[in-house]
Amino acid sequence: MASGIHVDLPDPQQLERAFERDLAWLAGELGAEVVSAESVSPLRGLGHPRTAFCVDLSDGRRVKLRRMSEVGEAAELERLLAALAPIGFPQVIARRARCLVLEWIPGKLLSEERETTGWIDAAGALIGLTHRTRLEADALPSERPATAELDRCGSQLAALVAARQLTRPQADAVADAIIRSTPERPIHGIVHGDFAPENLVIDASGALHAIDNEVVRIGILDLDLARTWSRWPMADRTWASFLAAYAAASGRSCNDDQLVGWKLRTLVVSAWYRAAFRLRGADTAVAKLLDFAGPLA
Numbered sequence: 001m002a003s004g005i006h007v008d009l010p011d012p013q014q015l016e017r018a019f020e021r022d023l024a025w026l027a028g029e030l031g032a033e034v035v036s037a038e039s040v041s042p043l044r045g046l047g048h049p050r051t052a053f054c055v056d057l058s059d060g061r062r063v064k065l066r067r068m069s070e071v072g073e074a075a076e077l078e079r080l081l082a083a084l085a086p087i088g089f090p091q092v093i094a095r096r097a098r099c100l101v102l103e104w105i106p107g108k109l110l111s112e113e114r115e116t117t118g119w120i121d122a123a124g125a126l127i128g129l130t131h132r133t134r135l136e137a138d139a140l141p142s143e144r145p146a147t148a149e150l151d152r153c154g155s156q157l158a159a160l161v162a163a164r165q166l167t168r169p170q171a172d173a174v175a176d177a178i179i180r181s182t183p184e185r186p187i188h189g190i191v192h193g194d195f196a197p198e199n200l201v202i203d204a205s206g207a208l209h210a211i212d213n214e215v216v217r218i219g220i221l222d223l224d225l226a227r228t229w230s231r232w233p234m235a236d237r238t239w240a241s242f243l244a245a246y247a248a249a250s251g252r253s254c255n256d257d258q259l260v261g262w263k264l265r266t267l268v269v270s271a272w273y274r275a276a277f278r279l280r281g282a283d284t285a286v287a288k289l290l291d292f293a294g295p296l297a
Contacts, residue, residue, distance in 0.1 A: 018067065022099045023055070026065060029094045029101070032057035037065070052214070054104065062104040063093060066214060074098050079135075080190055080216050087129045088209045089216075105209045111197035120238055121245040122208045127195050127228065128249025130210070131221045134189075141189030141221060146182060149220060153178060153265055156272035163275050165286050174268065174289065177296035181261025187252070191224035192216055196231040225254065226262035230270060260296065267292055 027034050035056040052066040068074040077100065078092040085091055090103035110119060131141065157171040166174075192199075193215030201211045225246070234242060239256070247254045267289040274282035 019053075022065060022067060022096075025096055025099070026055065026063075026094070026101055027057075029096070030057060030061070030063070032059040032061065034058075040064070052212075055101075062106070064090070064102040064104050066100045066102065068098045068100065068214065071097050074100055077214065077216060080218075081213065083133050083135050083190065084130060084216070087126065087133065088207060089213060090209065090211060105201050105203060105211050107201040107203040107209070109198055110200040110202060110208065113197075113202060115238070117241060119202075119208070120234075120242050123195075123197075123200060124242040124245030125249040126200075126208055126210065127192060127224070128246040128251075130192055131189050131224070131246075131250045131252075141187045143185040144188045146184060146186050146220065149223065149265070150179065150182075153268055156268055160268075160272055160275060160286070165271065165275050165282065166290075170290060174264065174293045177293050178261050178264050178268075181264065181296060186220045186222055188218055189221050190216065191219035191221060193219065193224065193227065194231065195224065195228045220262070221250075221252075222254075222259055223262045223265060226259050226266045229259065229263055230266040264289070264293055264296065 023034050023037060035058055037053045037055045040052050040054045052064055055063050055065050057063070068077065074095055074097070078095055081089050081091055081102075090105050092100050092102055094101040110123065113119060134141075154175060157166065157175055160166040161168050161171050192210060192213065194212065195210065199210060199212035201209050203209060225243075228242075229239065243254050243256060267285070271282065271285040271289050273279070274285050
């Protein structure tokens with residue numbers, strides 16, 4: 001039982017009242033009445049709900065309504081999505097404080113499609129183009145310290161120790177393995193943060209789009225790839241094809257060996273997340289973390 005981990009969540013009634021105000025603003029901003037609103041992302045995120053809504057309007061339009069945790073976060077996401085527009089990321093239609101109205105991309109989820117080499121290559125290319133996108137000339141990607149990410153990792157390992165999911169020697173061994181396996185100044189750029197089949201949609205023309213983009217931000221490119229490895233289990237040969245397509249689109253070579261430390265980092269996040277929100281699978285996630293860390297430690 002992860003009793004040593006505490007995560008603050010907003011009051012549900014407060015969220016409900018805010019959502020009602022958001023719908024009223026959306027209707028006025030877009031000049032059409034709201035016909036229906038359905039939750040499409042009920043999972044709780046790292047410290048706040050991630051709920052997004054599919055909203056149908058009286059003029060036949062469909063949009064996505066999302067409330068971010070902070071005003072600055074919403075403004076930054078709008079800026080990053082605008083940079084990603086040329087590669088098919090849905091755009092912000094309207095923004096008010098923490099609330100965003102985004103384009104709705106109709107189509108079929110990649111998670112519902114049979115996995116083929118074509119779709120693996122398309123997905124690898126899409127995340128590669130995401131990482132290659134620059135906000136301004138010669139500004140990204142760039143080498144930056146990994147200090148903040150390593151600090152977060154240390155805090156999460158400490159929380160797992162407090163929750164008695166890890167012993168202190170185990171946590172220290174994992175932390176040491178991560179530090180030894182990751183560069184001091186990794187490449188940073190625009191990252192997706194949750195690149196997985198259930199967040200990718202195939203439109204009517206057969207193009208692939210990333211549709212659940214609330215955690216798009218500036219981050220570590222190789223850590224973003226490691227998150228995909230964690231969220232999207234693939235056979236070794238399939239993963240190699242994915243990385244080859246990624247390298248061709250991003251313009252940077254990617255050896256799977258350079259992802260080892262970042263893979264371990266994603267397993268720490270997975271274990272911490274499940275323990276923090278008391279989700280099923282916390283023990284399994286911790287066991288997977290220790291199993292992967294064993295040879296490194």
